[in-house]
Amino acid sequence: MLEHDVLVIGAGLAGMRAAIAARAGGANTAIISKVHPVRSHSNAAQGGINAALTDRGDSWEEHAYETVKGSDFLGDQDAIEVMCRSAGRSLIDLEHMGVTFNRDDEGRLGTRRFGGQQRARTFFVGDFTGQAMLHVMFEQLIKSGVRSYEEWFVTGLINEDSQVCGVTALEIRSGQIFAIRAKTVIFCTGGLGRLFEPSTNALIVTGDGMALAYNAGARLMDMEMVQYHPTTLAGSGVLISEAARGEGAYLLDKHGERFMKRYAPNMMELASRDVVSRAEQTEINAGNGINGCLLLDCRHLGEALISEKLSQIREIGIDLAGVDMVKEPVPIRPGMHYMMGGIKTDVDGRTNLPGVYAAGECACVSVHGGNRLGANSLLDTIVFGERAGNHAAMMSRDMEYVELDVDVVVKREERRIQEMLDRPKNGDRVAAIRLAMGQSMNNNLAVFRNQAGMVETLRDVRELADRYVKAPVDDKGRVFNTDLVFALELGFMLDCAETIALSALDRKDSRGAQARTDYPKRDDENWMKHVVVTKGEVGPEISYLPVSITKWPPEERKY
Numbered sequence: 353m354l355e356h357d358v359l360v361i362g363a364g365l366a367g368m369r370a371a372i373a374a375r376a377g378g379a380n381t382a383i384i385s386k387v388h389p390v391r392s393h394s395n396a397a398q399g400g401i402n403a404a405l406t407d408r409g410d411s412w413e414e415h416a417y418e419t420v421k422g423s424d425f426l427g428d429q430d431a432i433e434v435m436c437r438s439a440g441r442s443l444i445d446l447e448h449m450g451v452t453f454n455r456d457d458e459g460r461l462g463t464r465r466f467g468g469q470q471r472a473r474t475f476f477v478g479d480f481t482g483q484a485m486l487h488v489m490f491e492q493l494i495k496s497g498v499r500s501y502e503e504w505f506v507t508g509l510i511n512e513d514s515q516v517c518g519v520t521a522l523e524i525r526s527g528q529i530f531a532i533r534a535k536t537v538i539f540c541t542g543g544l545g546r547l548f549e550p551s552t553n554a555l556i557v558t559g560d561g562m563a564l565a566y567n568a569g570a571r572l573m574d575m576e577m578v579q580y581h582p583t584t585l586a587g588s589g590v591l592i593s594e595a596a597r598g599e600g601a602y603l604l605d606k607h608g609e610r611f612m613k614r615y616a617p618n619m620m621e622l623a624s625r626d627v628v629s630r631a632e633q634t635e636i637n638a639g640n641g642i643n644g645c646l647l648l649d650c651r652h653l654g655e656a657l658i659s660e661k662l663s664q665i666r667e668i669g670i671d672l673a674g675v676d677m678v679k680e681p682v683p684i685r686p687g688m689h690y691m692m693g694g695i696k697t698d699v700d701g702r703t704n705l706p707g708v709y710a711a712g713e714c715a716c717v718s719v720h721g722g723n724r725l726g727a728n729s730l731l732d733t734i735v736f737g738e739r740a741g742n743h744a745a746m747m748s749r750d751m752e753y754v755e756l757d758v759d760v761v762v763k764r765e766e767r768r769i770q771e772m773l774d775r776p777k778n779g780d781r782v783a784a785i786r787l788a789m790g791q792s793m794n795n796n797l798a799v800f801r802n803q804a805g806m807v808e809t810l811r812d813v814r815e816l817a818d819r820y821v822k823a824p825v826d827d828k829g830r831v832f833n834t835d836l837v838f839a840l841e842l843g844f845m846l847d848c849a850e851t852i853a854l855s856a857l858d859r860k861d862s863r864g865a866q867a868r869t870d871y872p873k874r875d876d877e878n879w880m881k882h883v884v885v886t887k888g889e890v891g892p893e894i895s896y897l898p899v900s901i902t903k904w905p906p907e908e909r910k911y
């Protein structure tokens with residue numbers, strides 16, 4: 353019998369941090385991941401992690417205020433305080449674990465500036481910070497003795513009498529279905545970037561955890577808040593990190609003008625992401641771009657600095673667009689990057705379902721509100737991953753395993769999967785449905801939105817969901833059936849897509865990443881609240897939660 357006090361779903365930074373904390377808290381802990389842990393998407397994080405260290409005159413209050421302002425005053429200020437207060441200790445912990453952060457000329461931990469912040473408080477390892485952190489965290493995970501189910505795909509939650517008590521999972525290598533019992537479950541399944549095409553996210557980022565939790569009765573919050581990053585590479589949509597602008601790169605239109613001076617005269621290229629992306633899209637729409645793109649100019653930074661601090665994005669430019677940033681400006685445009693919304697939790701990762709926690713990008717605490725500041729996500733994964741792990745370990749001490757007939761559970765799930773494999777071959781292709789969804793989302797839920805477009809996408813998503821249930825799975829085999837995994841992921845994606853479109857349609861103001869051309873103003877009187885979606889008896893239901901305001905009353909946002 354596979355059973356654990358704490359089962360962490362997802363082995364990115366949030367998941368590994370949660371598992372290490374739970375194990376340290378004495379819990380029998382396991383982690384499960386559909387890819388090998390160091391292939392988790394956290395690996396892709398480039399620019400760095402924020403923390404206000406007092407030895408350089410910074411303060412957590414300043415960091416917190418800028419996070420609140422960045423969120424367009426939708427972030428919950430009590431949670432933001434927790435995150436920013438904890439940041440310094442979390443960063444030093446990472447250093448002690450072995451993350452080799454870049455140093456400055458005096459040998460102290462070095463920083464760079466990121467968007468929406470007046471001070472340089474982003475700590476980094478070149479432009480591959482996530483990879484450096486993830487590998488160190490994996491070493492710690494192995495050392496801690498946490499059991500790791502690698503390349504196991506969670507297909508469903510086991511829910512007995514409204515109590516989540518484990519998961520069903522496909523061991524991808526053998527194709528066998530297992531039930532894993534758990535007293536507590538922590539979702540750390542990452543974002544949902546691939547609901548949009550293109551996206552900066554890896555193909556595996558498909559919203560599985562959000563959909564699983566939603567279908568089990570969890571609340572999803574702020575789902576309309578989808579971040580479009582200002583600098584994604586022309587064509588592929590791969591990220592060119594904000595670190596480039598942090599190091600001093602310019603954004604230029606086709607006339608060579610630094611157009612940000614008209615949108616954010618004080619912060620220029622380092623205004624917060626929603627502001628820069630809107631400025632770019634406005635310029636592109638006005639015909640001031642080149643082939644639907646603007647230019648990121650790094651030439652004045654010089655080859656030495658680029659080689660030391662931006663080597664990976666230089667290579668990305670050369671390999672994927674044939675452009676060497678040392679010699680030429682890089683064509684970029686806004687592209688889907690990050691999900692601010694997710695499974696609603698408190699500051700200890702608790703959801704509305706007993707024993708179910710969430711942390712990292714799949715969760716919504718909500719520390720990012722309407723718009724996340726660059727380098728606050730890695731911080732979010734570490735701070736709230738640890739807190740969720742601690743809390744789950746503590747809770748599981750006084751909990752008993754729910755009685756479960758494992759054979760019945762496994763057989764039921766095997767039947768469901770077999771029915772998918774047995775679908776006749778004449779339905780639409782899974783890949784075609786996924787692409788159609790991604791393109792519709794990107795057409796109508798991008799930088800600018802309006803009612804008609806969003807209604808169209810909601811209709812598209814629902815039609816695609818009808819076609820999905822008949823879509824055949826070509827590979828009928830058991831071993832490494834990635835066709836099957838792809839099909840299962842699409843089901844999760846369609847559920848999440850519907851909640852995004854519904855939330856965005858419901859919010860009738862413009863705030864953070866939601867810029868509606870039909871409701872262009874922020875409306876604090878009516879919309880200073882979180883939009884929440886839950887799965888009701890007959891379909892999704894919308895409700896609202898208040899925004900926590902502790903120290904910083906809403907004000908007009910200027911950069």
Ligand SMILES: Cc1cc2nc3c(=O)[nH]c(=O)nc-3n(C[C@H](O)[C@H](O)[C@H](O)COP(=O)(O)OP(=O)(O)OC[C@H]3O[C@@H](n4cnc5c(N)ncnc54)[C@H](O)[C@@H]3O)c2cc1C
Nearest residue numbers: 362363364366386394398399400506542712713727729730
């Ligand atoms: C290109 C890029 C650059 C970025 N740079 C930065 C940066 O510099 N600074 C910053 O703060 N943020 C950055 N971000 C954002 C940040 O990297 C992510 O938000 C963060 O790493 C997410 O971590 P996570 O642990 O929540 O999820 P992930 O790292 O995505 O991990 C998710 C885990 O869940 C597992 N999983 C998912 N579904 C299942 C399933 N059904 N069954 C089993 N396992 C499952 C996966 O296998 C994986 O292990 C960047 C994002 C991108 C796309």
